[in-house]
Amino acid sequence: QKEVEQDPGPLSVPEGAIVSLNCTYSNSAFQYFMWYRQYSRKGPELLMYTYSSGNKEDGRFTAQVDKSSKYISLFIRDSQPSDSATYLCAMSANQAGTALIFGKGTTLSVSS
């Protein structure tokens, strides 16, 4: 079993839809949970992070962490064509900035 599992999609939704992206993990030591967005032929861009369990909201984006289920989610409200990208979850067991463990990424396409 891989440490982080993420459905690669692709996921296609119409503009305005609510999108749910998810990752599961096996290492209970993970404490920091990040979401990155990667446009085609670009580097990953940090969207948001959550420490331990709970929710965090930033504009149209909401990150949720359920450590008891080892499950994290990213919700995108009122999705836009500009949200079309690959979304990567990443995790770390410590704050010190050492290795992040990534999921494979989910490719999202939002049609207008």
Next chain:
Amino acid sequence: SAVISQKPSRDICQRGTSLTIQCQVDSQVTMMFWYRQQPGQSLTLIATANQGSEATYESGFVIDKFPISRPNLTFSTLTVSNMSPEDSSIYLCSVGWAAYEQYFGPGTRLTVT
């Protein structure tokens, strides 16, 4: 945040040759990382490059194949040595102050023929 540039942005190389990728950051950072992104695979950490000390390599990656330099706090290089088609990938550098604050460069797209 940090602004990171990489050179070259892409290259096509012949089997058996080596390529050095440069990573430049617009501010001083302690930790720099080199990742590989293969098609359909997760981003995988190759090594951590710390200024003033040798790079720390992850399991499956060795210094002879991926030598790294870190001459100062704003610059690092990764060399992919004795390349084979299996080395075709995107190579990314990143910098970070914490696990939740890592920023990536645009990547170098390498094709080995």
